[in-house]
Amino acid sequence: MKNRLKSFASLSILALTFACGSQQPAEAQNPPRSTAGLAPANLTGLALATFAGGCFWAQEEAFEQIKGVKQVVSGYAGGTKANPTYEQVAEQTTGHTETVQIYYDPNVVSYQKLADIFFTAAHDPTQLNRQGPDAGPEYRSAAFYRTPEEKKMLEATIAKVNASKQYGGKIVTQVVPFQKFWPGEDYHQGYYRLHPENPYLAHVSAAKVEHVQKLFPKDLKSPL
Numbered sequence: 001m002k003n004r005l006k007s008f009a010s011l012s013i014l015a016l017t018f019a020c021g022s023q024q025p026a027e028a029q030n031p032p033r034s035t036a037g038l039a040p041a042n043l044t045g046l047a048l049a050t051f052a053g054g055c056f057w058a059q060e061e062a063f064e065q066i067k068g069v070k071q072v073v074s075g076y077a078g079g080t081k082a083n084p085t086y087e088q089v090a091e092q093t094t095g096h097t098e099t100v101q102i103y104y105d106p107n108v109v110s111y112q113k114l115a116d117i118f119f120t121a122a123h124d125p126t127q128l129n130r131q132g133p134d135a136g137p138e139y140r141s142a143a144f145y146r147t148p149e150e151k152k153m154l155e156a157t158i159a160k161v162n163a164s165k166q167y168g169g170k171i172v173t174q175v176v177p178f179q180k181f182w183p184g185e186d187y188h189q190g191y192y193r194l195h196p197e198n199p200y201l202a203h204v205s206a207a208k209v210e211h212v213q214k215l216f217p218k219d220l221k222s223p224l
Helices: 001-018 057-062 086-090 111-122 148-164 198-216
Strands: 045-055 068-077 097-104 141-145 174-177 180-184
Touching: 001 141, 001 148, 001 198, 045 057, 057 068, 057 097, 057 111, 057 198, 097 141, 097 180, 111 148, 141 148
Parallel strands: 141 174
Antiparallel strands: 045 097, 045 141, 068 097, 068 180
16 A cells, blocks of 8 residues: 555656646757747648647657658647637636647558557547646547548547457547647647657656557658
């Protein structure tokens, strides 16, 4: 019992101290990438996928690894307020969830492949309004579809993963029509690679990124 309480206390401290987005870098020391928060300059031939799976730092890096993905932007979707800030989303007053918008070449990687990665490797889709130490509706799992075909694909993927019993519970991911994506602040873009010193990345984010690497090695831009 003592060990269990000790572990719970350690996890609680970790959650309070290293929550996603809780440590904003000093811009002078940690400048954002030059394409921070922006779509690729040339959108010709590219398609979009929009997923929410907890802290966007890990989701952005997980999908940036995949061949055919040109750029991933961290931001917010699923809410009602225009141009929300991180602080407003964290206050749970906007209805948004932390989201990534993926710009990809459909001739290299399919929407189905991205959906497979999202549901089986990039996060735990069975957790309601939380991912690990991050709790609240701003961390809920959601997949935003743009066409009826994408909706069918997402629903079929959920049914397939549920049938596989990969997880201990059923998938609770919201499958909802895409309405609007708001790019996040510059300091959030490319955060995983720019700030390896952040303990949250080592304790929480890295496991998600590595899980994608383990389950989809042939789809990585740089094979392990």
